[in-house]
Amino acid sequence: MLKKIPVTQLKTGMYLQSLCGSWIDHPFWRSKFVIKEQNDIRLIIDSGISEVWINLDKGDDVISSDDNKRVISTRNAELESQDPSTNIDRVSIVLAERPKPASITDEIQRAEKICDRSKNAVMSMFQEVRMGKAISVDLAGEVVQEISLSVMRNPGALISLARLKTADDYTYMHSVAVCALMVAVSQQLNLDEDQTREAGMAGLLHDLGKALMPTEVLNKPGRLTVEEFDIMKSHPEEGHRLLLESGSVGHIPLDVCLHHHERVDGSGYPHGLKGSEISIFAKMGAVCDVYDAITSNRPYKAGWEPIASIKKMSEWSTAQYEKDIFHAFVNSVGIYPVGSLVRLSSGRLGVVLEQSATSLLTPKVKIFFSTKSNVYISPEILDLSHPMKDLNAEQIVGHEDPAKWAFKNFDQMWAG
Incomplete structure (x- = not known):
């Protein structure tokens, strides 16, 4: 009672x-x-x-x-x-009334707190699994709710912060990032509230099976052997078993946990499903999982830049991802995701702060460096969706690798 x-x-x-x-x-x-x-x-x-x-x-x-x-x-x-x-004693949660949009400046500090608390919650769930305890699905519901509300206020804030994970906390922050990405893609696909919540839950729990993988394999700072990779390929089925035994999650999290490594051309695992045999949610999970994996620092490699990752995934999309799902994903993170370093037609460099509501090619950027003079300049925020009415209006002409320029504290340019 x-x-x-x-x-x-x-x-x-x-x-x-x-x-x-x-x-x-x-x-x-x-x-x-x-x-x-x-x-x-x-x-x-x-x-x-x-x-x-x-x-x-x-x-x-x-x-x-x-x-x-x-x-x-x-x-x-x-x-x-x-x-x-x-009734607060149920496992499922109900999202609050849709929050008002917020600028990345307003959302970033709250998103940072959500990322930190969510990482700790996921870490606790993994530890419970390793100790043979039942997973705390009620806690997972609370995490999904806060992540969802942040994404609704400003998707770029939390999604981009989650990308800044270290190699040491990758396993836990990856779950947080995929949860946020699943919510963002659900919004692009106009899924209803229940489906969006379940998609977020699926993202948060999709890698739970990794809690049962040998730590020396999971955290190996180098390429896995064939035998080690075979061990890691068992994590979808192990996670599915754990969720099924809990009896407290719905069909969508179960499906995504088991099938987020399937590919539309049949080259995935564990069942080699292809095309329509894979659900829309598992296809969403595949795209979100790969994007966060390749943009994150891992024990054995540095993450790719967001723009380079989008470009590479577009090359893979025909064989590996459903076209409509991939397009919805790109619409949710942008062609130039938040935190990307871009070169403008004037020769100045800027970091992407927010996406534009009108075009993926015209985000809001913070300009801070001149390549012509090779010096820092006074920061200037420029909304490329509202260009000056002249023939010399700024445009993005390419992207740059921050490592090439050796900028100090580059991520603070947009994350504060």
């Missing part, structure tokens, strides 16, 4: 079912646990949360057990009369 109480009534021995407020705003990586220390209560109060839900079947109440027996029937009646959409 669930009961909502003010945080001032919290005490040790209670089972905390849910915190009333945004997951990203509270100090815990999960919201379901037994309160064992006064410090937990202090952290909840200090976070600014005013109310919480407790589970009386799993922990203490604010009143004695004798008094509690007299109110159980009343509380059950209250819960049964509630609108089902307010």
Whole structure:
């Protein structure tokens, strides 16, 4: 039985079912646990949360057990009369009202916090699997919700931040990045709210099977042997088994977990499916998975630049990816993704800040370097979708590799 109480009534021995407020705003990586220390209560109060839900079947109440027996029937009646959409004890989540768009400047700090908390949550799920415990799907739902809301406010912020993962945290941040990409592609395909949520959940859980891979193979700082690659190729089936045993995820996450390495030409694994044999969600998962993998730093290689990755994937698209899915993906991240270094017709260099609503070729850029003078210049933000009314209006004429120019703190140019 669930009961909502003010945080001032919290005490040790209670089972905390849910915190009333945004997951990203509270100090815990999960919201379901037994309160064992006064410090937990202090952290909840200090976070600014005013109310919480407790589970009386799993922990203490604010009143004695004798008094509690007299109110159980009343509380059950209250819960049964509630609108089902307010029932917080379900595994699925409902996205809040669609948030208003935000600039990357406004969203970037919040997205950074979401990335950090989400990485820790994924890490905890992997650790639970390695210890033989059931996965925390309720936690996964909270992660997906916060990522989805951030993508709706500004997709470039979180997606681009997630790309900046280090080789050490790749496995966990990869799940966060693919979740965000799946949500962004779902929006481009005009999928409904339930499908978008499930696609995000699929992205977050698609690599869960890697938790069971030998760490010396998973983190090997070099090319895998044939035998090691065969071991790694078992992770989709292992992840599918884990999710199936949990009994708490839907068909879409199960499907994407099992089939995100399938390819439309039949060259993928584990089942060699081709064309229409692969679901739209598994095809989405394949594109999102590959993009984040090739743009990320790995133990054995540096990631490619976003623009180069899009170009290379377009060369593969006919054989490996569904055309419409790949186009929706490109529309979601842009031909010049956020964080890309571009050369303008004036010879100046700029970093892409945001996509344009009107054209993939005219993003908003921050200009900061002159190739003619080979010097830094005062930063200037230029919206290429609103050019000056003259014959010398700036255009992107190519992209550059930041490593070639040896810029210091290049990512701070757009990420702050």
